[in-house]
Amino acid sequence: MIATLNVTRFAMTLCLMSAASSVSLAQDREIPQSDPRLQKLYQAEAKRWEMWIGPDQKRKAEIVAEPVFRWQNLSRANGQSGAMYVWVDGGRPVVIGGVFSNPEGNRRVIMHEFHALGPERLFPVFRDSESKWLPGAGVTLKPLPDSPPAEETFAKRTLQLRAIARDFTANSTDNEKQRWELRLLPKPLYRYDKPMGDIIDGALLAFVSDAGTDPEIILILEARKEQDRTTWYYRTVRLSISDLYVDYLGKRVWTSLRDDPAGPFGNKDNTYGLIRDRAIDELPPAGTK
Numbered sequence: 001m002i003a004t005l006n007v008t009r010f011a012m013t014l015c016l017m018s019a020a021s022s023v024s025l026a027q028d029r030e031i032p033q034s035d036p037r038l039q040k041l042y043q044a045e046a047k048r049w050e051m052w053i054g055p056d057q058k059r060k061a062e063i064v065a066e067p068v069f070r071w072q073n074l075s076r077a078n079g080q081s082g083a084m085y086v087w088v089d090g091g092r093p094v095v096i097g098g099v100f101s102n103p104e105g106n107r108r109v110i111m112h113e114f115h116a117l118g119p120e121r122l123f124p125v126f127r128d129s130e131s132k133w134l135p136g137a138g139v140t141l142k143p144l145p146d147s148p149p150a151e152e153t154f155a156k157r158t159l160q161l162r163a164i165a166r167d168f169t170a171n172s173t174d175n176e177k178q179r180w181e182l183r184l185l186p187k188p189l190y191r192y193d194k195p196m197g198d199i200i201d202g203a204l205l206a207f208v209s210d211a212g213t214d215p216e217i218i219l220i221l222e223a224r225k226e227q228d229r230t231t232w233y234y235r236t237v238r239l240s241i242s243d244l245y246v247d248y249l250g251k252r253v254w255t256s257l258r259d260d261p262a263g264p265f266g267n268k269d270n271t272y273g274l275i276r277d278r279a280i281d282e283l284p285p286a287g288t289k
Contacts, residue, residue: 042083061087073212094118133273141233150223150230182207216240
C-alpha cells in the first residue's frame with residue numbers, strides 16, 4: 001500500500017512524543033549531535049531524495065554536498081538532533097530540508113522535513129520508500145515593502161542583508177500553548193551571490209527558539225534586477241509543527257497556523273512536508289564495540 005504523506009498525522013505523532021518527554025530526561029541522555037555515525041546517516045538519508053523540477057521533470061536539483069546546518073533540541077522527544085541540506089537549480093536554492101532523529105525506547109526514529117523554495121513545482125522522488133511528498137505548487141517571493149536598492153558590492157550587500165533581516169521578528173506557539181520568542185541566527189544558512197538571470201544575491205536565514213537550535217522558520221531574502229533599479233524580495237516558510245508568526249518593522253506580515261482550515265499549517269499546496277520514515281536500532285554509545 002502506498003503511504004502518502006499525511007502532515008496532520010505526523011504532527012499529532014510528534015506532539016505526543018513531545019508531551020511524553022521532559023527536559024530532564026533528555027539532559028540525562030547524551031545527544032550525539034556531532035557523532036560521525038549520525039551525520040553519515042543523515043547525509044545518506046538526504047541523498048535518497050531526487051528533486052525533479054517542472055511539469056516535464058527533466059531538470060533535477062542538485063543537493064549541496066555538506067549540510068548547511070547541524071542542530072539539536074534537548075527538550076523534544078527525549079532529545080533530537082539533525083542536519084539540514086539545500087538542493088539547488090542553477091545555483092538558486094529550490095528546496096531546504098533536513099533529516100533528524102530521536103530515541104524511542106531502544107530504537108531511533110528517522111524523520112524527514114522539507115519546504116519547497118523555488119518558483120516551479122517540484123516532483124520529489126523518495127527512493128526505497130512508499131512515503132511521498134507531493135508539493136502542489138511553486139513558492140513565490142514578495143517585494144520587500146519600501147525596498148532599498150541592493151548595494152553594488154558583496155561586502156556591502158552582506159551588511160545590508162543583516163540589517164534587513166534584523167527588521168524581521170518572529171515567535172511561535174507550541175502544542176501546549178506556550179509562546180516562544182524566536183531568535184535570528186546571525187549567519188545565513190546558505191548564500192547564493194553569483195548572478196543568475198535577474199537574481200543579484202540571496203540568502204536563507206533561520207529563526208530558532210530557546211528550546212533548541214533547530215530552525216522553526218526560514219527567511220528568504222533575494223535581490224533582483226528590475227529594469228532601471230534593484231529590488232529586495234522576501235518569503236518566510238515553516239520548518240515546524242507550531243503556530244508561527246512573523247513581523248516586519250513591527251507589523252504582522254505572515255501567520256502560519258497548525259490548524260488552519262485551508263490546510264494543515266496553512267499549507268494547502270503541500271509545499272511543507274514532514275515524514276516519519278522508519279525506526280532503526282539505537283546506536284550504541286560512541287566508543288563501544
